Amino acid sequence: MSQATPVAKQVLVLGASSEAARAVKELLALGYKVLWVSGDELPSNGLDSPALAKYANCRLYALEGHVGRFVSHFLHQGQRLALSTSAIIVATGNERYFPAERYGLELSSLVWTTSQVKEQLKKPLPQSVLAFRDKRILLLLDWSGETSKELVSESFSLAGELCERCRSEVYFFYRDLTVDSPGWEQRTRELRDKGVVFCRYGEPEVTVGEAAVSISYLEGTVEGDLLVLPEAVRPRGDTAELAEILQVRLGEDGYFQELNIRKYRAGLSARKGIFFAGRCHMDCDASEAESDALQVVAAVDALLGQGALEPEEVIAYVDPSKCIRCLTCVRTCPHAAVQVVEYEDMDVVAARVDELACWGCGACASNCPVQAIEMVGQEMPAWVQGV
Amino acid sequence: MREHPSVIVVGGGIAGLTAALNLAERGAHVTLVERDSVLGGNARTVCCKAIAGECQLCGGCLLGERLELIVSSPVELLLETSVARVERDNGGFLVYLEGAEKSSPLRAQAVILATGFDHVDAHTKGPYGYGILPSVTTGEEMERKIKEEGQGAYDALGLHKVAFIQCVGSRDEHVGRGYCSQVCCRYALRLARLLKARQPELEITIFKMDIQNSGRDFQKTWQAAQEEGIRIVAGLPAVIRRSSEEPRRATFVYDDILAGQIVQEDFDLVVLSVGMQPRRDAEQVAELFGINQDRYGFFAVGDDLISTIVPGVFVAGTCQAPRSMAEAAAHAQQAAEACYRYLQELAL
Ligand SMILES: Cc1cc2nc3c(=O)[nH]c(=O)nc-3n(C[C@H](O)[C@H](O)[C@H](O)COP(=O)(O)OP(=O)(O)OC[C@H]3O[C@@H](n4cnc5c(N)ncnc54)[C@H](O)[C@@H]3O)c2cc1C
Ligand code: SF4
Ligand code: SF4
Numbered sequence: 001m002s003q004a005t006p007v008a009k010q011v012l013v014l015g016a017s018s019e020a021a022r023a024v025k026e027l028l029a030l031g032y033k034v035l036w037v038s039g040d041e042l043p044s045n046g047l048d049s050p051a052l053a054k055y056a057n058c059r060l061y062a063l064e065g066h067v068g069r070f071v072s073h074f075l076h077q078g079q080r081l082a083l084s085t086s087a088i089i090v091a092t093g094n095e096r097y098f099p100a101e102r103y104g105l106e107l108s109s110l111v112w113t114t115s116q117v118k119e120q121l122k123k124p125l126p127q128s129v130l131a132f133r134d135k136r137i138l139l140l141l142d143w144s145g146e147t148s149k150e151l152v153s154e155s156f157s158l159a160g161e162l163c164e165r166c167r168s169e170v171y172f173f174y175r176d177l178t179v180d181s182p183g184w185e186q187r188t189r190e191l192r193d194k195g196v197v198f199c200r201y202g203e204p205e206v207t208v209g210e211a212a213v214s215i216s217y218l219e220g221t222v223e224g225d226l227l228v229l230p231e232a233v234r235p236r237g238d239t240a241e242l243a244e245i246l247q248v249r250l251g252e253d254g255y256f257q258e259l260n261i262r263k264y265r266a267g268l269s270a271r272k273g274i275f276f277a278g279r280c281h282m283d284c285d286a287s288e289a290e291s292d293a294l295q296v297v298a299a300v301d302a303l304l305g306q307g308a309l310e311p312e313e314v315i316a317y318v319d320p321s322k323c324i325r326c327l328t329c330v331r332t333c334p335h336a337a338v339q340v341v342e343y344e345d346m347d348v349v350a351a352r353v354d355e356l357a358c359w360g361c362g363a364c365a366s367n368c369p370v371q372a373i374e375m376v377g378q379e380m381p382a383w384v385q386g387v
Numbered sequence: 388m389r390e391h392p393s394v395i396v397v398g399g400g401i402a403g404l405t406a407a408l409n410l411a412e413r414g415a416h417v418t419l420v421e422r423d424s425v426l427g428g429n430a431r432t433v434c435c436k437a438i439a440g441e442c443q444l445c446g447g448c449l450l451g452e453r454l455e456l457i458v459s460s461p462v463e464l465l466l467e468t469s470v471a472r473v474e475r476d477n478g479g480f481l482v483y484l485e486g487a488e489k490s491s492p493l494r495a496q497a498v499i500l501a502t503g504f505d506h507v508d509a510h511t512k513g514p515y516g517y518g519i520l521p522s523v524t525t526g527e528e529m530e531r532k533i534k535e536e537g538q539g540a541y542d543a544l545g546l547h548k549v550a551f552i553q554c555v556g557s558r559d560e561h562v563g564r565g566y567c568s569q570v571c572c573r574y575a576l577r578l579a580r581l582l583k584a585r586q587p588e589l590e591i592t593i594f595k596m597d598i599q600n601s602g603r604d605f606q607k608t609w610q611a612a613q614e615e616g617i618r619i620v621a622g623l624p625a626v627i628r629r630s631s632e633e634p635r636r637a638t639f640v641y642d643d644i645l646a647g648q649i650v651q652e653d654f655d656l657v658v659l660s661v662g663m664q665p666r667r668d669a670e671q672v673a674e675l676f677g678i679n680q681d682r683y684g685f686f687a688v689g690d691d692l693i694s695t696i697v698p699g700v701f702v703a704g705t706c707q708a709p710r711s712m713a714e715a716a717a718h719a720q721q722a723a724e725a726c727y728r729y730l731q732e733l734a735l
């Protein structure tokens with residue numbers, strides 16, 4: 001039992017986000033074989049290597065096996081596709097939307113989202129710049145009471161770009177300024193130096209007129225040429241379905257949830273061998289998401305890098321002759337390590353713990369109604385040796 | 388990769404432990420140098436803020452498992468040891484130690500600095516009367532007291548009104564700390580909820596500039612705190628004095644910005660939410676390894692927030708910038724990744 005099981009250095013990366021791309025790149029650099037799969041198009045960012053296989057527009061419909069030997073089943077261009085990997089990195093990102101209801105405002109020629117401004121700035125000169133040249137722009141943050149670091153970060157960048165490239169006069173309205181990421185306080189200071197005016201509001205009052213917008217707040221009223229509202233992020237629509245297929249947990253907020261706090265390692269799901277990277281499990285901006293991908297790759301390589309896996313020191317064992325197949329353990333295992341299978345050599349159907357997937361938490365053993373599960377250490381009990 | 392590249396990790400806090408474990412699991416020979424007689428660093432005084440057994444996800448117990456893992460790992464631990472001198476050696480480093488059981492210098496291809504932070508000294512914020520007024524304490528002291536005496540540490544003190552004052556010694560360019568300490572909003576809100584849950588009659592007010600209410604876990608805490616009746620005021624006092632009516636209490640005047648009022652109020656306990664500052668000896672450590680410090684004194688890094696100007700020297704955790712424990716661990720794991728890739732390239 002304590003013998004190491006050889007595993008392939010082969011990893012599935014799910015998602016088309018920039019953190020997924022970063023994970024792929026890092027894994028390739030470490031000499032892994034990478035299968036990069038997404039439900040959407042994949043970015044064409046020059047990531048090509050004989051060790052990389054890419055599948056765009058693929059839908060995962062089932063997952064079998066455990067750490068070291070997962071088999072993921074996809075639908076790809078009407079075909080079924082089964083991919084074997086030792087670990088899975090989920091980096092599906094989040095979803096953007098414009099929370100029109102929460103804002104109570106319609107988009108118009110005077111009311112833009114941050115993304116619309118970004119798109120405009122990407123257009124060729126001079127249209128890109130002329131749209132904002134010398135205008136007074138009111139950027140209104142936090143209105144909904146929900147802060148997403150990704151949008152705050154983008155709003156900071158946008159305010160800077162508008163000042164520098166377009167000589168816009170930017171007013172940055174906020175309730176609580178988000179600065180709890182390394183370097184962000186410094187960013188706000190640099191924006192002030194560039195001329196951005198920061199205004200704290202209590203309950204702002206927004207008026208959209210014919211040719212101008214205005215915001216009344218604590219210290220008076222500011223009129224401007226354009227109101228810019230950040231969009232919001234939410235879990236992708238397919239997150240819950242994906243969680244069910246992968247048998248990993250979702251948080252109350254609908255994002256992927258990590259392993260419990262006592263065994264917390266950033267990015268580690270409740271299931272051994274399945275990791276979350278970036279915006280599908282944390283509130284962060286794009287560059288933080290990419291850094292997160294790096295640390296997840298470090299965790300994957302710590303797991304697989306030696307080419308072999310070993311079980312935890314203590315794991316659960318089911319005595320198949322005692323098991324009455326009540327499925328209690330299958331349901332109670334927080335780590336999806338138990339299944340009911342056929343023991344061919346004994347000709348019985350009973351629960352079985354995957355020795356590599358088991359964390360040894362003991363939840364199954366304490367809930368089995370017929371005491372068929374025992375927690376075992378390095379020494380195997382006599383009845384296991386017979387199996 | 389070379390058979391067993393050697394790495395030295397300086398500092399055995401949450402960051403150093405995480406980086407050392409990751410590299411050791413990947414086959415590097417890791418020596419962890421810790422100047423204290425125990426591992427764990429500042430995380431050792433972070434208390435559990437669970438309310439009646441319900442976890443508040445403060446991160447306080449992240450340390451336990453890492454300590455268990457490190458003692459059963461192949462990482463070589465050198466306690467009560469610090470770095471005395473560093474020489475370049477054939478592309479790597481020759482590190483002379485002080486106080487070590489080992490007398491000969493260690494050879495390593497790479498170094499990870501994880502020397503952590505010092506608590507901001509609340510005495511430096513003179514007008515707040517810390518050290519003079521008996522009713523003025525700090526978040527650090529409160530964490531420590533609860534850790535040592537248990538969650539009931541403040542139950543029998545006859546408190547009626549408690550104030551938390553945010554950003555003490557942080558976000559203040561005038562004192563050379565124009566950065567946010569990242570953790571003090573989170574620990575203050577959680578400590579406030581813990582106190583309130585044990586003593587529902589307690590009136591708690593948090594005085595803030597901006598609450599850092601981002602993050603998945605924290606938004607819940609923030610909402611819960613407000614629902615439980617913890618009052619949040621936008622505005623910080625300038626001076627804290629002894630109350631003239633009741634000398635054991637403290638009093639101060641504040642400008643409630645959102646309400647547009649100037650108010651004077653007395654409190655039984657004022658908790659200064661102090662943050663982090665660079666280690667007082669960060670300059671010497673930077674000099675030993677030939678790296679730079681940023682304008683505040685933390686170790687200076689490139690855009691990846693990990694690499695220094697010296698190839699092979701990486702930084703992890705709060706010695707680079709303030710972070711929570713989970714964030715320090717994540718940062719350390721990124722540092723381990725960068726370090727591993729560096730070793731890989733060296734070997735080619
Ligand atoms: C008041 C307060 C409350 C907090 N509460 C929380 C909380 O509730 N939750 C949370 O997640 N975080 C909290 N934190 C933050 C938490 O303390 C840090 O995130 C964490 O301790 C950082 O770990 P580190 O490894 O980066 O640094 P440290 O913990 O400082 O570890 C550094 C280690 O390096 C050693 N060292 C230093 N210099 C040298 C040298 N020259 N040679 C050898 N060894 C050296 C030190 O002895 C120490 O062991 C709080 C912080 C404060 C200030
Ligand atoms: S001990 Fe039981 S419940 Fe816990 S991980 Fe193993 S199989 Fe699952
Ligand atoms: S709980 Fe016990 S009896 Fe029920 S399926 Fe699991 S091992 Fe069998």
Ligand code: SF4
Nearest residue numbers: 435437442446447448
């Ligand atoms: S995360 Fe914090 S509150 Fe939760 S159990 Fe750990 S120390 Fe206690």
Ligand code: SF4
Nearest residue numbers: 554557567568571572
């Ligand atoms: S975390 Fe909160 S209290 Fe601490 S410095 Fe930042 S804003 Fe101020």
